[in-house]
Amino acid sequence: MAEGKTATLTIDGKTWELPILSPTSGPDVIDIRKLYAEAGVFTYDPGFTSTAACDSTITFIDGEKGVLTHRGYPIGELAAQSHFLEVCYLLLYGALPSPRELEDFETIITRHTMLNEQIHYFFRGFRRDSHPMATMVGVVGAISAFYHDSTDVNDPEQREIAAHRLIAKMPTIAAMAYKYALGQPFVYPKNDLSYAANFLHMCFAVPAEPYHVNPVMARAMDRIFMLHADHEQNASTSTVRLASSSGSNPFACIAAGIACLWGPAHGGANQACLEMLREIGTVDRIPEYIARAKDKSDPFRLMGFGHRVYKNFDPRATVMKESADEVLDLLGEHDNETLKVAKELERIALQDDYFIEKKLFPNVDFYSGIILEAMGFPTSMFTPIFAVARTVGWISQWKEQLADPQLKIGRPRQLYLGEDVRDYVPIDKR
Ligand code: CMC
Numbered sequence: 001m002a003e004g005k006t007a008t009l010t011i012d013g014k015t016w017e018l019p020i021l022s023p024t025s026g027p028d029v030i031d032i033r034k035l036y037a038e039a040g041v042f043t044y045d046p047g048f049t050s051t052a053a054c055d056s057t058i059t060f061i062d063g064e065k066g067v068l069t070h071r072g073y074p075i076g077e078l079a080a081q082s083h084f085l086e087v088c089y090l091l092l093y094g095a096l097p098s099p100r101e102l103e104d105f106e107t108i109i110t111r112h113t114m115l116n117e118q119i120h121y122f123f124r125g126f127r128r129d130s131h132p133m134a135t136m137v138g139v140v141g142a143i144s145a146f147y148h149d150s151t152d153v154n155d156p157e158q159r160e161i162a163a164h165r166l167i168a169k170m171p172t173i174a175a176m177a178y179k180y181a182l183g184q185p186f187v188y189p190k191n192d193l194s195y196a197a198n199f200l201h202m203c204f205a206v207p208a209e210p211y212h213v214n215p216v217m218a219r220a221m222d223r224i225f226m227l228h229a230d231h232e233q234n235a236s237t238s239t240v241r242l243a244s245s246s247g248s249n250p251f252a253c254i255a256a257g258i259a260c261l262w263g264p265a266h267g268g269a270n271q272a273c274l275e276m277l278r279e280i281g282t283v284d285r286i287p288e289y290i291a292r293a294k295d296k297s298d299p300f301r302l303m304g305f306g307h308r309v310y311k312n313f314d315p316r317a318t319v320m321k322e323s324a325d326e327v328l329d330l331l332g333e334h335d336n337e338t339l340k341v342a343k344e345l346e347r348i349a350l351q352d353d354y355f356i357e358k359k360l361f362p363n364v365d366f367y368s369g370i371i372l373e374a375m376g377f378p379t380s381m382f383t384p385i386f387a388v389a390r391t392v393g394w395i396s397q398w399k400e401q402l403a404d405p406q407l408k409i410g411r412p413r414q415l416y417l418g419e420d421v422r423d424y425v426p427i428d429k430r
Pocket of ligand 1: 234264265266267268269293294300301302303304305306307308309358360363364365
């Protein structure tokens with residue numbers, strides 16, 4: 001990795017040579033691992049805007065060019081030609097599967113979709129109006145209490161089983177959270193359906209009558225899963241890695257990832273975005289909202305716009321926009337007002353100097369909510385669906401981290417700006 005290039009750091013006339021590591025793609029990385037030991041200083045980077053916390057071979061993003069690849073394959077090609085479980089295999093194992101490998105993998109995942117029946121009692125402990133993300137954080141954390149034979153992170157076989165269980169069970173958990181909120185019976189997984197079709201079935205079927213999954217809907221669902229499968233070292237993935245660095249079990253680590261994903265700056269943006277589009281309501285109100293987004297004294301931001309890494313089109317947004325058109329066409333909703341507002345908002349924002357200068361483009365969440373709403377999901381289910389899809393990314397990154405011989409507990413340092421040492425003052429003297 002190192003090519004003999006170094007960076008020179010000078011402090012008070014003393015210099016240190018810091019190795020520079022060159023990645024396959026992307027900017028060089030200054031290796032500061034020995035900086036504190038040798039120079040006695042830390043680096044300061046709140047929000048990790050300039051810090052590579054690990055090395056990885058899974059996903060690459062070129063934010064300036066709007067490129068996203070998984071194991072080298074561009075997301076657009078995967079979205080057009082692959083399907084979610086194949087992408088899961090690719091993320092987990094590093095290569096596209098042979099037909100036999102794919103069949104075996106699909107069989108394994110399908111055989112792990114059911115949950116221990118006892119877990120149903122967990123759901124019953126929640127209020128019916130709980131946000132499904134609250135239910136998911138709780139239930140996913142709790143399943144470590146059920147699958148003791150896959151919580152030893154030092155055993156590669158147990159790690160493998162945990163990975164399969166999480167990918168397989170997450171749709172079941174999300175669908176159960178949805179059914180619970182509706183007060184409807186839980187629908188058990190159906191192993192003759194594809195991953196996406198099974199999820200739709202568990203969400204929308206009722207025991208009283210047959211439910212046939214529309215293949216266009218299943219394809220759109222599968223694409224949404226694929227487009228959210230992994231995204232390099234984002235906040236929730238970094239949370240999973242940090243939680244796992246102490247040796248925590250995989251179910252607890254993924255529960256931590258779900259908690260982080262929930263926030264409106266991350267996975268919660270898809271819910272916030274659709275709510276914003278609905279609030280705008282009609283195209284004539286767009287200028288008012290654009291003005292608010294630009295007003296520094298107003299905390300309002302255009303949800304579904306901007307990204308820490310992409311300073312160009314989010315390539316996932318392009319595919320998502322196509323899917324939105326496809327699904328709404330299928331449903332005969334050509335005049336969908338929310339889609340009209342979204343398209344016009346995008347058009348206006350992309351011509352506005354504020355958005356141009358700050359390089360703010362639509363992200364993956366801008367169109368996904370419109371598709372999910374058209375499919376019949378309430379906004380509260382948008383982020384749980386993101387969590388279902390991202391589980392494979394979290395798990396692949398978790399596996400990669402545990403296989404790394406230089407794994408250390410994550411322990412950021414700080415720039416302390418509090419009081420210096422001072423004497424305790426007894427309460428009667430204050
Ligand atoms: N609307 C209006 N202004 C914005 C927006 C926005 N959506 N996003 C960023 N800005 C402005 C921000 O005010 C700042 O201006 P200034 O330099 O004058 O202070 C500048 O652009 C840079 O913003 P930042 O907050 O420093 O950038 P960041 O990289 O820390 O934040 C972000 C990235 C995604 C949190 C942010 O763009 C945002 O809040 N977007 C809306 C929420 C959203 O759609 N999130 C989903 C992200 S994609 C899915 C995922 O990863 O989960």
